[in-house]
Amino acid sequence: MELLYVSLSLMALFAVAAFSWVEYQKSIAYKDSQNLENQKYEFEKRKWDDQKRYLEQGCGCNSISVGKAIADHLTGNIEWLESALRRTEFLPFANSRFSERTSHYSDEKERIADVFSEILIDNVSDIQKDGKTECILLIDSGTSTLPFFKKISSQVTDRASRSGITNINIITSNFAGAVRIMRSDDQVDPPVQCIIVAGSLSGDYAAIIGKEAIDSLRTLVNQRKIQTEKEGKKCHIIALVSGNWVRLRHTKPRIALPMVRGKDHLELKQVYMELADQVYVIAPLGKIFVSNEKDDKKSINDILMAGANKKITQRPPYDEVDTGDKDARVLASKIKLVTSARCAPKYIMHAHSVAVGMTCGLNQMTAITSGDKIDLTDSRITGIFIRYDYDGDREVQIKLEFPHAYTHSKQMMDRFQV
Numbered sequence: 441m442e443l444l445y446v447s448l449s450l451m452a453l454f455a456v457a458a459f460s461w462v463e464y465q466k467s468i469a470y471k472d473s474q475n476l477e478n479q480k481y482e483f484e485k486r487k488w489d490d491q492k493r494y495l496e497q498g499c500g501c502n503s504i505s506v507g508k509a510i511a512d513h514l515t516g517n518i519e520w521l522e523s524a525l526r527r528t529e530f531l532p533f534a535n536s537r538f539s540e541r542t543s544h545y546s547d548e549k550e551r552i553a554d555v556f557s558e559i560l561i562d563n564v565s566d567i568q569k570d571g572k573t574e575c576i577l578l579i580d581s582g583t584s585t586l587p588f589f590k591k592i593s594s595q596v597t598d599r600a601s602r603s604g605i606t607n608i609n610i611i612t613s614n615f616a617g618a619v620r621i622m623r624s625d626d627q628v629d630p631p632v633q634c635i636i637v638a639g640s641l642s643g644d645y646a647a648i649i650g651k652e653a654i655d656s657l658r659t660l661v662n663q664r665k666i667q668t669e670k671e672g673k674k675c676h677i678i679a680l681v682s683g684n685w686v687r688l689r690h691t692k693p694r695i696a697l698p699m700v701r702g703k704d705h706l707e708l709k710q711v712y713m714e715l716a717d718q719v720y721v722i723a724p725l726g727k728i729f730v731s732n733e734k735d736d737k738k739s740i741n742d743i744l745m746a747g748a749n750k751k752i753t754q755r756p757p758y759d760e761v762d763t764g765d766k767d768a769r770v771l772a773s774k775i776k777l778v779t780s781a782r783c784a785p786k787y788i789m790h791a792h793s794v795a796v797g798m799t800c801g802l803n804q805m806t807a808i809t810s811g812d813k814i815d816l817t818d819s820r821i822t823g824i825f826i827r828y829d830y831d832g833d834r835e836v837q838i839k840l841e842f843p844h845a846y847t848h849s850k851q852m853m854d855r856f857q858v
Contacts, residue, residue, distance in 0.1 A: 553587035581647030584682035589617035616646035679716035696777035747849030780828035781807035
């Protein structure tokens with residue numbers, strides 16, 4: 441019995457000794473790790489202090505003035521903020537072609553929409569002032585037509601109580617534009633009613649597309665016409681359309697033809713223009729080709745592909761709406777171009793601006809600005825030119841006027857007289 445007791449005592453003693461040894465090793469390891477962390481901290485602190493000292497010695501300023509310099513630069517150059525806000529607004533389409541294209545010609549598109557919306561609503565007011573006519577606006581998808589939603593909504597809301605405008609109905613496939621209307625209208629019964637066509641939502645274009653969209657557009661317009669007739673009124677339809685590119689045809693009248701990829705996209709634009717009494721093709725100046733007698737859509741596709749990479753060249757070619765003189769689905773006489781003008785010779789696009797104006801039978805030096813009046817019913821006018829000015833040297837202008845890298849080819853520059 442005593443032997444068992446001694447054995448148990450020795451085992452307990454060994455256990456205590458082993459435990460103490462383990463704890464001792466742990467404490468040493470902990471101290472080593474703490475020393476290592478302290479060494480890391482001291483190293484990082486010395487590294488930071490060295491970088492700070494180098495910066496201060498190199499530019500003759502302290503960390504506070506460096507921070508202020510950075511803040512001043514960011515507030516003085518807000519292009520980064522504008523881009524971020526645009527992408528935030530279209531967050532569901534953040535990685536799409538649509539999101540990328542909102543940054544292309546962005547100021548120019550806003551300028552065109554700002555000036556032309558006022559002229560357009562003046563025209564609508566004149567049409568509706570007899571109380572017997574209702575206007576319907578058909579607005580195509582795309583970033584060129586996108587700014588019009590908010591501008592038109594603001595114009596109509598401002599005039600609702602003091603002009604002949606009681607309401608305007610918009611029918612559109614432009615999903616992003618409809619969202620803008622929704623965000624800008626805070627009234628219970630807003631004067632602008634926006635109806636979106638049925639169909640498939642394309643995240644790449646922030647638009648409703650497909651055969652269902654085409655059928656839906658026809659149905660919605662016909663239903664509105666029937667309802668208007670029941671009310672003893674007539675219906676006047678105005679369409680705002682855009683394209684990836686625009687070609688001014690060389691046969692008279694020298695009208696603007698939207699060019700797009702894909703059969704469904706083309707057909708939808710065709711229907712927009714077919715249903716309308718007035719058609720306005722909205723385009724930045726840098727998207728417009730002036731055709732000569734040797735030109736057709738194939739030659740323009742060739743120019744566009746000259747600087748393109750393999751991925752782009754494998755896409756379908758651009759096609760255009762049918763505006764032939766005989767049995768055409770879209771009558772040429774109702775189409776007008778709406779674009780911008782570079783009136784000063786300092787702009788690299790000045791010569792091209794003059795050429796576009798002359799093609800439309802106008803002197804581009806008569807480009808309109810905010811507050812100018814124009815009779816949109818004048819059949820002699822095939823183009824509306826809005827003065828657009830900005831600052832920048834040649835490098836800045838190239839970046840603004842030709843935002844796509846593949847459009848920097850010699851063929852493209854020669855075509856636009858740059």
